[in-house]
Amino acid sequence: MPVTINSIREAHNRIKDFIHQTPVLTSHSLNRIVGMDLYFKCENFQKTGSFKIRGASNAVLNLSEEQIAKGVITHSSGNHGAALAQAALWRNIPSYVVAPHNSPDVKKQALETYKADVTFSDVTLESRVNETNKLINETGAVFIHPYDNDTVISGAGTCCLELMESVQNPDVIMAPIGGGGLMSGTSIAAKALSPDIKIIGCEPELADDACISFKSGVLQGPKPVRTIADGLRTALSERTFGYIKQNVDHIETVSEEEIIAATKLVWHHLKIVIELSSSVPFAAAIKLKKQLAGKRVGIIFSGGNADLKYVTSLF
Amino acid sequence: MPVTINSIREAHNRIKDFIHQTPVLTSHSLNRIVGMDLYFKCENFQKTGSFKIRGASNAVLNLSEEQIAKGVITHSSGNHGAALAQAALWRNIPSYVVAPHNSPDVKKQALETYKADVTFSDVTLESRVNETNKLINETGAVFIHPYDNDTVISGAGTCCLELMESVQNPDVIMAPIGGGGLMSGTSIAAKALSPDIKIIGCEPELADDACISFKSGVLQGPKPVRTIADGLRTALSERTFGYIKQNVDHIETVSEEEIIAATKLVWHHLKIVIELSSSVPFAAAIKLKKQLAGKRVGIIFSGGNADLKYVTSLF
Numbered sequence: 093m094p095v096t097i098n099s100i101r102e103a104h105n106r107i108k109d110f111i112h113q114t115p116v117l118t119s120h121s122l123n124r125i126v127g128m129d130l131y132f133k134c135e136n137f138q139k140t141g142s143f144k145i146r147g148a149s150n151a152v153l154n155l156s157e158e159q160i161a162k163g164v165i166t167h168s169s170g171n172h173g174a175a176l177a178q179a180a181l182w183r184n185i186p187s188y189v190v191a192p193h194n195s196p197d198v199k200k201q202a203l204e205t206y207k208a209d210v211t212f213s214d215v216t217l218e219s220r221v222n223e224t225n226k227l228i229n230e231t232g233a234v235f236i237h238p239y240d241n242d243t244v245i246s247g248a249g250t251c252c253l254e255l256m257e258s259v260q261n262p263d264v265i266m267a268p269i270g271g272g273g274l275m276s277g278t279s280i281a282a283k284a285l286s287p288d289i290k291i292i293g294c295e296p297e298l299a300d301d302a303c304i305s306f307k308s309g310v311l312q313g314p315k316p317v318r319t320i321a322d323g324l325r326t327a328l329s330e331r332t333f334g335y336i337k338q339n340v341d342h343i344e345t346v347s348e349e350e351i352i353a354a355t356k357l358v359w360h361h362l363k364i365v366i367e368l369s370s371s372v373p374f375a376a377a378i379k380l381k382k383q384l385a386g387k388r389v390g391i392i393f394s395g396g397n398a399d400l401k402y403v404t405s406l407f
Numbered sequence: 408m409p410v411t412i413n414s415i416r417e418a419h420n421r422i423k424d425f426i427h428q429t430p431v432l433t434s435h436s437l438n439r440i441v442g443m444d445l446y447f448k449c450e451n452f453q454k455t456g457s458f459k460i461r462g463a464s465n466a467v468l469n470l471s472e473e474q475i476a477k478g479v480i481t482h483s484s485g486n487h488g489a490a491l492a493q494a495a496l497w498r499n500i501p502s503y504v505v506a507p508h509n510s511p512d513v514k515k516q517a518l519e520t521y522k523a524d525v526t527f528s529d530v531t532l533e534s535r536v537n538e539t540n541k542l543i544n545e546t547g548a549v550f551i552h553p554y555d556n557d558t559v560i561s562g563a564g565t566c567c568l569e570l571m572e573s574v575q576n577p578d579v580i581m582a583p584i585g586g587g588g589l590m591s592g593t594s595i596a597a598k599a600l601s602p603d604i605k606i607i608g609c610e611p612e613l614a615d616d617a618c619i620s621f622k623s624g625v626l627q628g629p630k631p632v633r634t635i636a637d638g639l640r641t642a643l644s645e646r647t648f649g650y651i652k653q654n655v656d657h658i659e660t661v662s663e664e665e666i667i668a669a670t671k672l673v674w675h676h677l678k679i680v681i682e683l684s685s686s687v688p689f690a691a692a693i694k695l696k697k698q699l700a701g702k703r704v705g706i707i708f709s710g711g712n713a714d715l716k717y718v719t720s721l722f
Contacts, residue, residue, distance in 0.1 A: 121520075137678055198675075359680055359715055360715065363452055363680040365678040396678035400675065400722060401719045401722055403719075405716070407715060407716055
């Protein structure tokens with residue numbers, strides 16, 4: 093079943109007692125600096141520290157006792173793995189996560205906290221997929237893809253549903269693009285509720301596969317990327333590319349320096365901790381300052397699982 | 408007029424349209440780690456980044472046009488100075504701040520942001536007082552003491568007033584002690600609203616003048632202190648000592664290591680930025696883990712004006 097505003101509403105009803113309705117923060121000083129009215133949806137305060145719990149819990153809660161008895165499994169650079177493990181704990185079933193060995197420590201620790209059974213793989217997608225398939229055969233666990241899954245995307249869309257209910261008449265919604273799950277759900281929810289709204293997807297220049305796919309109309313495969321925004325290193329799937337082509341108006345890319353500067357502004361002025369991937373849409377808003385002057389701009393901060401020392405060492 | 412629950416309520420009515428009603432955050436993971444129900448009143452999200460705007464704005468808004476025409480003046484290690492400057496901007500009058508030359512950069516920048524006319528002094532209290540008196544004579548500005556002032560203390564008490572309205576039946580309230588203004592207002596508000604509540608004042612071991620004064624009954628003068636909790640280096644006055652003797656049940660001190668560990672836990676689990684002075688009561692709660700087990704504990708995070716790189720370098 094494709095993702096629609098109805099599937100997103102259903103997801104919200106299914107998961108709302110398990111997750112936080114996260115706050116929308118504003119800051120006079122940031123509005124003054126950037127010259128627009130900014131509304132920050134703070135998924136850094138979400139359970140497990142990122143929006144990923146929305147999609148993971150929607151997928152896990154949607155399965156019957158029988159379907160799910162042998163557990164769930166995924167491959168993930170971190171946040172989706174922790175989210176899936178937390179959702180599995182809620183249903184008292186095992187969770188298996190295949191993570192690249194170079195995941196940030198803070199994300200490895202989270203997998204431990206939520207009692208995931210972790211297998212480390214090489215960094216290539218091929219190695220992750222092979223390890224995962226081997227484990228599916230061994231355990232009989234149900235595979236929950238981090239984004240190439242309509243139930244996961246419907247869950248991710250609930251974040252923008254809440255944002256649209258909190259902010260009166262936003263002109264623009266901006267969110268980061270990694271695999272495209274958050275962007276798909278966000279854009280479907282926003283356009284359904286406000287057809288004239290502009291949707292801007294935001295990517296690191298060093299992981300600009302979505303931008304190239306969007307402009308060329310041809311889906312780019314994953315490539316080795318080195319951006320500090322570790323949550324955005326994945327590539328779109330056919331499914332998320334389809335949703336994004338249909339609902340997103342523009343994709344903006346930002347440099348590593350712009351990501352760092354935006355992160356510092358947020359920590360300093362909003363007094364909150366967000367991870368580097370989260371800052372990408374705010375960095376894009378700063379870059380698009382002229383075009384967005386005076387607009388009401390909703391921005392999704394996707395998560396807060398930052399290595400504190402590492403991030404501030406970049407400031 | 409001494410500080411009472413009535414003067415605190417009057418202060419709240421006077422200032423409430425100028426300040427933020429800051430959120431009270433909770434965290435399942437911190438509750439689990441510490442073994443009590445914690446309610447964090449987040450003055451790091453307050454205007455000017457600390458609770459100080461409550462006292463400063465109460466003092467400034469309480470003066471007539473005539474009284475205040477030549478501006479206001481104070482000496483301050485930082486947060487009170489910025490708060491007074493912001494309150495002065497609201498009334499369109501000049502503000503003069505005498506700050507020790509070794510104030511953290513982040514606090515010096517804030518003084519600039521709020522357009523204070525800043526004079527730097529030596530670090531000794533004597534030098535600060537001399538500079539301030541000289542400036543009072545030159546300018547005719549009204550001196551607003553950072554804590555030895557009942558109007559300022561009544562303003563500071565509004566923070567606990569809001570906390571008591573947000574949390575059902577707290578057993579304990581904990582706040583930091585520097586000059587004792589926040590602790591005085593907090594303890595007066597809490598005891599008036601809930602006479603059986605326990606009030607715990609919290610200090611760095613390296614600035615334990617209030618603890619010694621409290622135990623001995625004899626007010627200690629200021630001494631050179633080197634704690635990283637830069638907002639708590641000041642000593643009690645006769646006035647704040649009087650309020651604290653009457654309303655506080657216990658004063659706990661914590662080591663520099665305990666302050667750092669508590670700060671790291673907050674940044675990591677709550678995903679918020681608080682300054683080192685703010686962590687002192689949470690560090691004390693962790694130290695008093697056994698005595699406070701299972702209790703409902705309200706903790707005031709006094710501010711968020713942290714030098715991000717410096718603080719994480721301590722983690």
